[in-house]
Amino acid sequence: MKLSEWIFLGICALALGSTPAWAEADLKLPRERITLVAPPLVHAHDQIAKSGPKIVEFKLTAEEQPIVIDELGTTIPGMTYNGSIPGPLMVVHEGDYVEVTLVNPATNTMTHTIDFHAATGALGGAALMMVNPGEQAVLRWKATRAGVFIYHCAPGGSMTPLHTISGMNGAVMVLPRDGLRDKTGKPLHYDRVYYIGESDFYVPRGDDGKFQSFTDASDFLPKTLELMRKLNPSHVVFEGKVGALTGKNALQAKVGETVLIVHSQANRDSRPHLIGGHGDYVWETGGFHNPPEQGLQTWFIRGGSAGAALYTFRQPGIYAYLSHNLIEAVELGAVAHFKVEGKWNDDLMKQVSPPRPIPPDGIPQVKAN
Ligand SMILES: [Cu+2]
Numbered sequence: 128m129k130l131s132e133w134i135f136l137g138i139c140a141l142a143l144g145s146t147p148a149w150a151e152a153d154l155k156l157p158r159e160r161i162t163l164v165a166p167p168l169v170h171a172h173d174q175i176a177k178s179g180p181k182i183v184e185f186k187l188t189a190e191e192q193p194i195v196i197d198e199l200g201t202t203i204p205g206m207t208y209n210g211s212i213p214g215p216l217m218v219v220h221e222g223d224y225v226e227v228t229l230v231n232p233a234t235n236t237m238t239h240t241i242d243f244h245a246a247t248g249a250l251g252g253a254a255l256m257m258v259n260p261g262e263q264a265v266l267r268w269k270a271t272r273a274g275v276f277i278y279h280c281a282p283g284g285s286m287t288p289l290h291t292i293s294g295m296n297g298a299v300m301v302l303p304r305d306g307l308r309d310k311t312g313k314p315l316h317y318d319r320v321y322y323i324g325e326s327d328f329y330v331p332r333g334d335d336g337k338f339q340s341f342t343d344a345s346d347f348l349p350k351t352l353e354l355m356r357k358l359n360p361s362h363v364v365f366e367g368k369v370g371a372l373t374g375k376n377a378l379q380a381k382v383g384e385t386v387l388i389v390h391s392q393a394n395r396d397s398r399p400h401l402i403g404g405h406g407d408y409v410w411e412t413g414g415f416h417n418p419p420e421q422g423l424q425t426w427f428i429r430g431g432s433a434g435a436a437l438y439t440f441r442q443p444g445i446y447a448y449l450s451h452n453l454i455e456a457v458e459l460g461a462v463a464h465f466k467v468e469g470k471w472n473d474d475l476m477k478q479v480s481p482p483r484p485i486p487p488d489g490i491p492q493v494k495a496n
Contacts, residue, residue, distance in 0.1 A: 163215035172218040175306040180222040189239040197369040202340040206293040212367025213324025214297030233261035245276035253281040273415040275433040296393035310418030317387035328362040329354035363459040372463035382469020391433035400425040400451035406436040
């Protein structure tokens with residue numbers, strides 16, 4: 128083995144080791160290594176920080192792999208962080224340092240990086256994380272702003288939107304050290320947190336009118352680029368696939384539980400709405416130091432941002448959580464389900480009279496019951 132190869136292996140070993148030597152030399156803080164999980168799940172975390180700032184280590188691997196984006200089996204050559212669309216949600220506290228290792232395996236064909244909207248400087252870190260196949264980089268940035276922020280690939284030019292819409296996007300949640308609060312300063316807590324990442328895909332149709340499938344990026348990218356420029360998505364989906372969060376994949380909750388729903392859209396506007404429920408507290412623009420809005424029906428997620436909604440479920444049943452451009456929800460796929468268990472509250476809603484034929488005598492249905 129050549130000397131240069133030994134040096135490269137040594138650098139890799141350092142970077143993968145428990146404490147990178149160069150990082151400890153300039154920042155003496157406790158470290159915590161987080162194992163990320165695929166959305167809609169979120170890694171375990173404290174809502175209120177138990178100690179002072181620390182360095183929180185995450186590892187993201189760029190994975191270029193075919194992904195199925197609908198129930199028809201339509202396949203695109205996806206680009207992902209850690210294999211999921213969106214990439215995993217990373218949770219830290221304000222004042223912590225986020226230390227990310229980005230790995231681009233030699234089996235990949237493209238250059239990847241990360242622009243963290245929560246980070247300060249160097250294109251959100253993208254300029255310092257540009258890794259070619261066979262390379263990795265480590266970036267540390269200070270979480271100075273509390274809120275939910277997206278991250279996405281940004282290799283430059285048309286590759287930036289192409290990689291972002293091909294799956295390379297995710298979010299970071301920077302919690303205030305003392306947790307979430309309402310506009311009066313009252314603490315707010317959640318029993319569960321789900322991360323919903325919305326994606327827009329641009330897939331060409333064949334002469335038969337059906338979506339074409341692709342596994343080769345060099346074939347797919349020029350065609351999706353042409354469609355992308357018309358701003359007319361073929362799919363708008365949650366968690367990278369039509370039906371990823373519906374039916375047997377529904378999100379679970381119980382009556383009385385408070386759920387934090389983090390919703391990101393790295394490229395395009397969205398309008399989350401929970402049918403039969405509300406946003407009790409909504410940080411629509413994602414900033415946790417802005418007073419949350421209360422009692423919302425629909426909220427707006429600007430393309431290139433993330434927001435968070437806190438809701439306490441009060442009735443059991445199946446709820447649809449969708450983008451309330453109903454065409455995008457029903458025709459293009461932007462729907463999730465919550466399956467909520469518990470006891471029905473007649474005071475909040477009661478079926479006074481089920482549907483029945485209109486009585487000939489015109490007696491009001493309420494009396495007929
Ligand atoms: Cu990329």
